[in-house]
Amino acid sequence: MLESLYKYAAPQNFYQLSRRLTPWLAGAAALLLLAGLAGALWFAPPDYQQGESFRIIYVHVPSAWMSLFVYVVLAAAGITGLVWKVKVADALARASAPIGAAFTFLALATGSLWGKPMWGAWWVWDARLTSELILLFLYVGYIALQGAIEDRRMAARAGAVLAVIGLINIPIIHYSVEWWSTLHQGPTVTRFDAPAIHISMLIPLLIMALGFKLYYAANVLVRMRCELLEAERNSAWVRQLGS
Amino acid sequence: MSVASAFMAVLRRDLLLGLRHRVEIINPLVFYILIASLFPFAVGSDRSTLGIIGPAVIWVCALLAATLSLDRIFHADFEDGSLEQLFLARQPLVLLTSAKVLAHWLLCGLPLIPAALALNALYQLPVTSLWPMLTTLLLGTPVFSLTGAALAALTVGLRGGGVLLALLILPLYIPVLIFAVGAVGNAMNGLSIAGELYFLAALLVLALTLMPLAAAAALRIRLG
Numbered sequence: 001m002l003e004s005l006y007k008y009a010a011p012q013n014f015y016q017l018s019r020r021l022t023p024w025l026a027g028a029a030a031l032l033l034l035a036g037l038a039g040a041l042w043f044a045p046p047d048y049q050q051g052e053s054f055r056i057i058y059v060h061v062p063s064a065w066m067s068l069f070v071y072v073v074l075a076a077a078g079i080t081g082l083v084w085k086v087k088v089a090d091a092l093a094r095a096s097a098p099i100g101a102a103f104t105f106l107a108l109a110t111g112s113l114w115g116k117p118m119w120g121a122w123w124v125w126d127a128r129l130t131s132e133l134i135l136l137f138l139y140v141g142y143i144a145l146q147g148a149i150e151d152r153r154m155a156a157r158a159g160a161v162l163a164v165i166g167l168i169n170i171p172i173i174h175y176s177v178e179w180w181s182t183l184h185q186g187p188t189v190t191r192f193d194a195p196a197i198h199i200s201m202l203i204p205l206l207i208m209a210l211g212f213k214l215y216y217a218a219n220v221l222v223r224m225r226c227e228l229l230e231a232e233r234n235s236a237w238v239r240q241l242g243s
Numbered sequence: 244m245s246v247a248s249a250f251m252a253v254l255r256r257d258l259l260l261g262l263r264h265r266v267e268i269i270n271p272l273v274f275y276i277l278i279a280s281l282f283p284f285a286v287g288s289d290r291s292t293l294g295i296i297g298p299a300v301i302w303v304c305a306l307l308a309a310t311l312s313l314d315r316i317f318h319a320d321f322e323d324g325s326l327e328q329l330f331l332a333r334q335p336l337v338l339l340t341s342a343k344v345l346a347h348w349l350l351c352g353l354p355l356i357p358a359a360l361a362l363n364a365l366y367q368l369p370v371t372s373l374w375p376m377l378t379t380l381l382l383g384t385p386v387f388s389l390t391g392a393a394l395a396a397l398t399v400g401l402r403g404g405g406v407l408l409a410l411l412i413l414p415l416y417i418p419v420l421i422f423a424v425g426a427v428g429n430a431m432n433g434l435s436i437a438g439e440l441y442f443l444a445a446l447l448v449l450a451l452t453l454m455p456l457a458a459a460a461a462l463r464i465r466l467g
Contacts, residue, residue, distance in 0.1 A: 134414045141411040148401045157464045158397050162411065165393060165457055169415050172446070176418035180425070 011228045012237040014088045018221040025218035032211030039204030047201075053117050058205055060110035062212040063103045064128075067135055068170075070100030070216065074142070075167040078160030087231060088224070090156035093163065094146060095223035099216055101139035107132055127178040134173050138166045152231050249334040250342045257346030260319075267315055268350050272358055275308035279362050290367055297366035298376065298427035304362075305355050305380065306416050309387040310409050312351035316343055316392050317399040317462070326399075330466050336459040344392045344455065352384035368431070375430040379423035382443040386419050389454035396461035419446060 008014045040058035047054035074096045080089035111129050112122045123129070145162055149155035197205070232238050244252070261268055282300045286292055320326040329339050359380055363373055394411045398404045426439035 134417060137410075137414040141407075141414070144407055144410055145397065148398070148403065148407050154464060158461065161397060161457060161461050161464065162394070165390075165415070168449075168453065169418075172418050172449075173414070176421045176442070180421045 009086050009088055011087050011091075011232050011235075015225055015228055015237075018225050022218055022221045025214050025221065029211050029214035029218055032207055032214060036204050036208035036211050039207060044201045044204050045198075050118065053114065056110050056114045058208050060107055060114060061205060062209040063110065064107040064132060065209060066212050066216060067100060067104035067107050067132065069213070070096050070103060071135065071138070071163075071167065071170070074100060075160075075163040078156070078163040081156050082160040088228070090152070091224045091227035091231065092220065093159060094156060095220050095227050097139055097142050097146065097159075099219055099223070101136060101143065103212075103216075104132060104136040104139055108136065127174075127180065130177045130180075131170075131174045134177070135170065138170070142166070244334070246334055246338060249332065250338050253329070253339050253342035254346050257343055258349065261346065261350040267312075268354070271308045271312040271351055272354055274311060275304050275355060275358055276362065278307060279304040280365060283365075293366045294368060294431075297363075297368045298372060298431070299424050301359050301362045301366065301376065302379075302383075302420055302424050302427075305359060305384070306387065306413070306420060308355060309352065309384060309391065310412055310416075312347070313388075313391040313395045313408060313412065314405055315351075316347045316388075316395045318395075318404075321399045326462070327466055330462060336462060337455050340392065340396070340458045340462065341455045344388050344458070347392065348385050348388040352388050355384055356380045371433070372427050372431050375427045375436050378436075378440060379426050379443060382440065382447050383419045383423050386443075386447050386450045387416065389450040389458075390415050393454045393457035393461055396458045396465060399462075399465055419443065422446070 008017055036058065040055055044055070044058075046052050074093050077089045077093040077096065080086055081093060108129070111132070115124055115129075116122050119126075142159055142162055146155050146159055149158055229238055229241075279300055282296065283293060286296065317326055320329070330336060332339065356377060359376055360373065363376055368376075391408075391412055394408055394415075398408045398411070401407060422439045422442045426436040426443070429436045429439065
């Protein structure tokens with residue numbers, strides 16, 4: 001286990017592994033997303049209160065979950081890169097940022113679309129929507145910092161410090177915003193007793209969530225390959241690939 | 244040189260430098276009062292409107308003024324190389340950074356408080372909001388200097404660093420803003436402000452413990 005971890009921490013080995021894994025992950029993601037969408041659009045019954053428009057949660061909720069998940073991955077990869085100087089971890093952090101920002105934007109956009117018929121406004125200063133907006137700002141800041149520092153090694157390490165500061169601040173921001181105002185419906189899936197969502201609606205949601213996760217995995221692997229090629233452009237193995 | 248005297252030396256040097264370049268200290272203050280006095284032109288001088296937006300405007304402008312002054316914590320020292328001397332010193336970098344942050348707060352954070360009192364009068368706010376405004380600023384501005392120092396260290400010497408720094412720092416100031424303006428609003432409505440003050444104090448303690456470490460780590464990355 002540890003040995004293979006060492007092996008794939010080397011950029012060239014990781015590059016080959018990622019090349020083999022990507023088609024499988026992308027295929028599985030496509031299947032899951034199709035199945036999830038079918039379940040979401042046909043098999044799940046309309047909500048007794050929100051009618052058909054509740055179906056947007058099948059995109060909204062997985063993207064909101066992913067937006068946080070990707071930030072945690074970004075910070076964890078940043079710390080790994082900072083402490084153990086693993087180039088692959090640096091590439092993971094750097095490649096995750098735009099995808100995470102895209103998920104955050106998607107969660108905001110779908111939330112806004114859903115808010116129009118439900119709350120009667122495109123945007124409401126609701127706590128969770130607002131925290132999501134601040135999360136988007138954190139992602140944008142990270143990407144801007146990466147763009148401002150030319151040296152990739154330094155950019156990765158500075159980004160790691162920023163990501164950790166952000167990670168500590170996310171719960172503080174979240175709870176202070178929650179305290180400030182809340183309109184959003186309470187959590188319906190992550191409760192310690194039985195979820196408040198019916199099983200016929202829950203299963204497509206979980207399939208979609210898994211599909212989003214695999215899509216992220218496939219996408220981040222492709223982006224990481226790009227990052228690694230750029231970072232290692234002067235090393236022998238990249239030259240060999242090119243020749 | 245002992246650790247304490249190194250701390251004092253850095254603190255004294257930064258305070259002296261600040262007092263010799265008085266314009267750099269006065270400019271953010273003028274900016275503060277100027278920006279805050281733009282709002283009545285935009286929303287009208289109606290007393291009840293000003294009473295509603297007053298605490299928020301005073302706080303948001305304090306936040307902007309604090310952000311504007313962050314650049315000077317490390318920038319000049321980075322340019323003339325004295326930051327590298329600090330970095331090479333035998334004393335722990337965390338401590339020397341803390342001294343710089345303290346100096347920055349004394350020069351740029353503390354003067355915001357009397358300025359806010361003047362703005363309190365300009366916005367015709369009741370006397371009941373005076374004391375909470377003072378206390379929240381006293382608790383909040385050090386958080387600005389501490390958090391700001393960590394991010395200023397990350398962006399020191401970068402092209403377009405000023406705007407980038409503002410982009411990075413402003414989202415992190417939101418909790419302070421929420422609790423501070425909440426406290427002032429509560430006080431104006433005759434409610435208790437203890438909860439908000441405790442939260443602000445907690446944020447200050449958290450920033451005090453973690454941010455100097457983050458600032459030192461960031462400096463090591465930028466200089467190393």
